[in-house]
Amino acid sequence: QLQLAESGGGVVQPGRSLRLSCAASGFSLSSFHMHWLRQAPGKGLEWVAVISNDGVTIVDADSVKGRFTFSRDNSKNTLYLQMNSLRVEDTAVYYCAKEEGSSGRAGWFDPWGQGTLVTVSS
């Protein structure tokens, strides 16, 4: 069974840093582009970034550009999101998701992890 499990969320003060992890099981992460998405409390879904299967290509949203970095360790089947200079507006549940589709476009997402809550507050 394909599963993703995020960890590392918590409460952090504005301006501080936090690192999230996303562990994959039931499939090899190295074969897939992977995405981070987030959902602020009571709000809709926001795409954050994609990291290519080999970790070479990263595309991220303007809202996190220059503050968040993305990496992966395919040997550990794990994805990472390093969040620096956190803002109150970064408060959200953060999800990792596997990309599906091979059209050369961005893809759709399946499955998603269960999410991890990041709260940025003083």
Next chain:
Amino acid sequence: DIQMTQSPSTLSASVGDRVTITCRASQSISSWLAWYQQKAGRAPKLLIYKASNLQSGVPSRFSGSGSGTEFTLTISSLQPDDFATYYCQHYDSYPVTFGQGTKVEIK
């Protein structure tokens, strides 16, 4: 960025009703559209990809249609398990964006 607009934002319906949710893109996205279902406190679940392809394991009462800028998600006969929030997502280009969601409530 491509904007996705869903309507309605909230929909009240009864078990057995036929339900239709509309998603409009601010520019043509061909058939590069997916639909998700999200229940409270849970991760989104893929229902439909490439506008009309049913994801494996999803009940056949769900269907998707459309191309270009206008798309619909239809639930042919609403079941108790279907009360949730539904999102469309384009994947024509980066950044991918989602509609604001449609909450399907019990009437």
